[in-house]
Amino acid sequence: MSSQQGVKLQIESDHVVLDNGMLKLTISKPQGMVTGIQYNGVTNLLESRNDEIDRGISGTSFSVIVENEEQVEVSFKRTWDPSLEGQLPSLIIDKRFIMLKNSSGFYSYGIFEHLAEWSPFNLPQVRIVFKLSKDKFHYMAVSDNRQRFMPLPDDRSEKRSKPLAYPEAVLLVNPVEPEFKGEVDDKYQYSCENKDLKVHGWICSDPAVGFWQITPSNEFRTGGLVKQNLTSHVGPINLAMFLSAHYAGDEMVLKLKPGEPWKKVLGPVFMYLNTTTDGGDPLSLWEDAKRQMAVEVQSWPYSFPASEDFPKAEQRGRISGRFLVHDWCVSETSIPGNGGYVGLAPPGEVGSWQIDGKGYQFWTQADEQGSSMDMGDVVYEPPRHGPTLWEIGYPDRTASGFYVPDVDPKYINKLYVNHPDSRFRQYGLWDRYTELYPDKDVVYTVGKSDWAKDWFYAHIPRFLPKQQKNEGRRICTDHVADQILRRQRWQYEQ
Structure with missing residues (x-):
């Protein structure tokens, strides 16, 4: 049209x-x-x-x-x-x-x-x-x-x-x-x-x-x-x-x-x-x-908003450079941050951008050489106390690869049945933890356990034994349900 x-x-x-x-x-x-x-x-x-x-x-x-x-x-x-x-x-x-x-x-x-x-x-x-x-x-x-x-x-x-x-x-x-x-x-x-x-x-x-x-x-x-x-x-x-x-x-x-x-x-x-x-x-x-x-x-930033508080392209600066990671336990030389996200955010403590709501943030994604725009080499040195002894999962802020149980058939969303990357979004998966581990929590044995099968994708509490289950649910709902759901949807999804 x-x-x-x-x-x-x-x-x-x-x-x-x-x-x-x-x-x-x-x-x-x-x-x-x-x-x-x-x-x-x-x-x-x-x-x-x-x-x-x-x-x-x-x-x-x-x-x-x-x-x-x-x-x-x-x-x-x-x-x-x-x-x-x-x-x-x-x-x-x-x-x-x-x-x-x-x-x-x-x-x-x-x-x-x-x-x-x-x-x-x-x-x-x-x-x-x-x-x-x-x-x-x-x-x-x-x-x-x-x-x-x-x-x-x-x-x-x-x-x-x-x-x-x-x-x-x-x-x-x-x-x-x-x-x-x-x-x-x-x-x-x-x-x-x-x-x-x-x-x-x-x-x-x-x-x-x-x-x-x-x-x-x-x-x-x-x-x-x-x-x-x-x-x-x-x-x-x-x-x-x-x-x-x-x-x-x-x-x-x-x-x-x-x-x-x-x-x-x-x-x-x-x-x-x-x-x-x-x-x-x-x-x-x-x-x-x-x-x-x-x-x-x-087309961003737009040229047509009339407010003086919205900076147009000619009023904005431009930076560029290359994102490198220097992890001495992995390599003696810096490694290009292939596909890494690079952002500018207001000053603050490490990681403060994750909870910032007052200022603006400007993000781009580096290419396979770690390049974004030219501001020289930005080298990230991850905090280290020594070589990695063991780890599970991928450091990508998601629960990718951990064990996501099948949904209870009573609480299904058909969109996410066997979904390649969103099975964890099914309702009630937190209840499956109690069902799968009724007597004790998951124990992960380094070098023996498989984190794709043996590590539940979300950290949540088990309900009380069956005879106290209803009371346990009430206590959970009244006091910590919001935190449980928030962690289930956010922390382990990220």
């Missing part, structure tokens, strides 16, 4: 409409909530039955930043003053939306600011959420091998599902579509590392329409490349996660101290819409979305 129409902005009393001839975007004024997306003959791709009050932080003022035939950028801003103490977080929040000529989608970003004289507060999560029409979008894609037809949101209702260990997970006992009966639905099963989280979304078959969230850079996300984040899930929900404490807990919460100023641009991200021509296969929209993702990545 293409259109030579320029971008038009229509301003009404309670909403604005951005229209480039390919799609129309309706946004409430001054709240800044996207209430309508018209595309390919569909009046609104969003779930119109979603409660208006369930749409996040509202703006209190509206302004036009850019308006011409090539581009429209609008702002929905919410300010703060001490009279709002205790009612709202002490932040200025500026939500921006951009539409470009002949672009099949729209961009969104946020500018968050906290002044030094304002009260301190904690910010655990920032995200953009779209709830699509449940009558239209039934197929979800997160990656090439993680995509499927999904249950309906109705299937999670009390009469159609059974609650499991935490609210996000339910067992589908009477779904609308019988094919989903006996499956577990859990949004955490579709999480993804930031480095692989560039495009995900949903497909509607009639008419063929894809709705995709494309994130071209990780620089504004928290926790670096290996931080796990939510993607899409039953709703149908599509998320752009900027800041999240998921899988990490309190350490990842952004904490602004007394007297600490802070300002950060989150995004832009691109909401891409596509369709097929001549009755093509709707599932081909995923391949097209990946192609568009590559275009957006190549």
Whole structure:
């Protein structure tokens, strides 16, 4: 699809409409909530039955930043003053939306600011959420091998599902579509590392329409490349996660101290819409979305955001060099960091980038010679007290190669049955530890045991003996379940 129409902005009393001839975007004024997306003959791709009050932080003022035939950028801003103490977080929040000529989608970003004289507060999560029409979008894609037809949101209702260990997970006992009966639905099963989280979304078959969230850079996300984040899930929900404490807990919460100023641009991200021509296969929209993702990545940093707080390419520096590893126990000479990730992050203790949420991080991947961009040789010397005596697994921050048990048939997600790299995402695998080792914990004998068979992929406690099992579960749920699940999904996945 293409259109030579320029971008038009229509301003009404309670909403604005951005229209480039390919799609129309309706946004409430001054709240800044996207209430309508018209595309390919569909009046609104969003779930119109979603409660208006369930749409996040509202703006209190509206302004036009850019308006011409090539581009429209609008702002929905919410300010703060001490009279709002205790009612709202002490932040200025500026939500921006951009539409470009002949672009099949729209961009969104946020500018968050906290002044030094304002009260301190904690910010655990920032995200953009779209709830699509449940009558239209039934197929979800997160990656090439993680995509499927999904249950309906109705299937999670009390009469159609059974609650499991935490609210996000339910067992589908009477779904609308019988094919989903006996499956577990859990949004955490579709999480993804930031480095692989560039495009995900949903497909509607009639008419063929894809709705995709494309994130071209990780620089504004928290926790670096290996931080796990939510993607899409039953709703149908599509998320752009900027800041999240998921899988990490309190350490990842952004904490602004007394007297600490802070300002950060989150995004832009691109909401891409596509369709097929001549009755093509709707599932081909995923391949097209990946192609568009590559275009957006190549275009970063964007030249069109109007905010002075978003540095354009000409305002940014450039560094390059070669990443080498000097491990005297392995080689007398430095070894190229083949495929290693190289990043720039705010100063801090070793590893502090993993929990940083206030600053920006800039990452690239070295080639087989360890080269990225020319800043000379950067030599990493891993801490050593002597030669390695023994080790298990691969030092790649994953549980790859460890023993992942078969899922209990009662708690299955068909997507991950015999999945090559995501079997560990099945619900309830932590319970299998107690079943497999009811009397004592795993004992690994160096030189004899096989870590692919004898080392459970996650470190979790066993439940109490059978006669105390229910009480043990209650204690576990009340006090440490969150930590258990967090470790199961994060530490051993990383």
